[in-house]
Amino acid sequence: MVANKDGFCTTEIIPITCMSYVLPEYLNHVLRSKYFVDYTIQCGYGVKMPRLSTNDACNGQIPLPPYNEQKHIVASIEGWFQLIDILESDKVDLDEAIQKAKSKILDLAIHGKLVPQDPNDEPAIELLKRINPKFTPFDNAHYPLEIPTTWCLTYVKDIVDNPSCKTFQILQSDINDIGQTPVVSQSSNYIEGYSDRNDCVFQNKNAVLIFGDHTRNLKYVDFNFIVGADGVKIIIPHISVKYSYYALQFIINGMRNRGYARHYSVLANSTIPVPPLAEQQRIVAKIEELFAVLDEIQKSIEA
Numbered sequence: 001m002v003a004n005k006d007g008f009c010t011t012e013i014i015p016i017t018c019m020s021y022v023l024p025e026y027l028n029h030v031l032r033s034k035y036f037v038d039y040t041i042q043c044g045y046g047v048k049m050p051r052l053s054t055n056d057a058c059n060g061q062i063p064l065p066p067y068n069e070q071k072h073i074v075a076s077i078e079g080w081f082q083l084i085d086i087l088e089s090d091k092v093d094l095d096e097a098i099q100k101a102k103s104k105i106l107d108l109a110i111h112g113k114l115v116p117q118d119p120n121d122e123p124a125i126e127l128l129k130r131i132n133p134k135f136t137p138f139d140n141a142h143y144p145l146e147i148p149t150t151w152c153l154t155y156v157k158d159i160v161d162n163p164s165c166k167t168f169q170i171l172q173s174d175i176n177d178i179g180q181t182p183v184v185s186q187s188s189n190y191i192e193g194y195s196d197r198n199d200c201v202f203q204n205k206n207a208v209l210i211f212g213d214h215t216r217n218l219k220y221v222d223f224n225f226i227v228g229a230d231g232v233k234i235i236i237p238h239i240s241v242k243y244s245y246y247a248l249q250f251i252i253n254g255m256r257n258r259g260y261a262r263h264y265s266v267l268a269n270s271t272i273p274v275p276p277l278a279e280q281q282r283i284v285a286k287i288e289e290l291f292a293v294l295d296e297i298q299k300s301i302e303a
Contacts, residue, residue, distance in 0.1 A: 026070035029077050030062045098294050105290050106250040109283050110273055112148040121276035124152040128274060131159060131238045138271070147273045156248065157268040161236040168202040168234075169227040170195055184221055185228030186212025192228040200226055202234070209235040209245055213262045216252050220245045233264045243280035246287055247272055 018024045030036055043056045065073065108114040128135045138153035147153070175183050179194030181201050202208075207222035211233040220242065227234070237244035251270045255263065275283065 021067050022064070023067065023070040023074060025074045025078075027062070029074065036060065036062065095298070098298055101294055102291060103250075103253060105287055106246055106253070109287055110247055110250045111145050112151060112273070112275065112279075115279065115282045115286050117148050117150060117279065118276075119150075121150060121278045123150045124274045124276050127239065127277050128152055128154060128159070148275070150279075151273050151275045153271055153273055155268070156251070156270050156272050159238050159272070159274065160244070160268075161238070162264075162268070163234050163236065165227045165232050165234055168200045168225075169229070169232070170197060170200060172229040175228055182223065182225050183228040184210050184219065184225045184232070186210070186215045186217055186231040187228075188215070188217055190219060195226050197226065202227065207241040209237065209241065209248065211235055211248075211264060211267065213264045214260050216255065216257070216263050218245065218249050218252055231262075239274060240277065240280040240284060242284040243275075246284065 016027070018027055039060050043060075064070075105114065125135070125137055128137075135154070135158070170183065172185075174195060174197070175185075175193035176195060177193060179196045181195055181197070182191045183193045183195055184190075185192040201224050204222065204224050207220060210219040210221055211217070213231045213233050215231070235244070235248075248267065251267065251272065255266060255270075258266075274280075
């Protein structure tokens with residue numbers, strides 16, 4: 001670094017005073033460059049923090065252009081650094097914009113505004129009555145936002161099964177880096193690890209959702225798996241699993257974080273709008289089409 005005023009330094013720091021024909025800012029960039037870092041690794045000592053002796057530091061060779069060219073190099077480098085800072089800042093802003101766009105897409109989807117309704121679709125109430133012949137529709141007037149007339153409101157707990165995880169659960173210490181069967185937990189990792197145990201595999205006939213009771217993480221899982229440690233809730237929807245995944249994600253996004261307290265009871269007693277089955281499938285297709293575009297944009301800014 002370039003020090004612009006007098007001060008003190010520790011014994012591990014070598015103060016350098018530049019001669020009149022060496023620009024301090026230029027020397028600073030050279031000493032921080034890969035060129036000089038490689039020299040430090042080659043001649044230095046220490047593993048975690050390689051360092052140079054005073055003698056080796058003074059004997060290091062550096063390229064030295066004319067003074068005016070040093071000025072041009074410094075100006076160019078600092079210009080690029082400013083541009084990188086701007087791009088990094090914009091990247092953060094774009095990341096936030098993409099996440100907001102995804103949230104808005106889910107908002108539109110869950111309220112019947114993402115795809116047009118088809119009057120030929122079987123009303124959702126018929127689907128819900130097949131799930132539960134005693135189903136009684138809610139009064140949609142009590143829902144904060146208007147939904148299409150062919151949709152129905154119900155509780156999440158009334159359209160899902162929630163089997164116990166105990167039979168399929170192993171200890172955190174039993175999770176390995178390799179194995180036959182993926183282990184799914186409530187963490188942010190899609191797959192926590194693997195296990196070779198055959199006595200606790202959840203045979204996934206279609207697809208299920210995994211909800212983190214403490215973490216609120218939601219995962220769509222369409223393969224056989226083993227449950228990792230505590231806090232996992234298996235959710236088996238009676239409607240489209242993919243639509244349930246996106247609808248529950250929307251609900252979870254608006255759920256108050258209770259810290260490490262459990263959240264499933266809140267989710268299970270939340271109200272969920274249910275479209276006709278055919279419309280559920282159209283909604284899922286549209287969400288995934290739009291999310292794919294946003295994901296491509298995300299990849300391009302990370303490249």
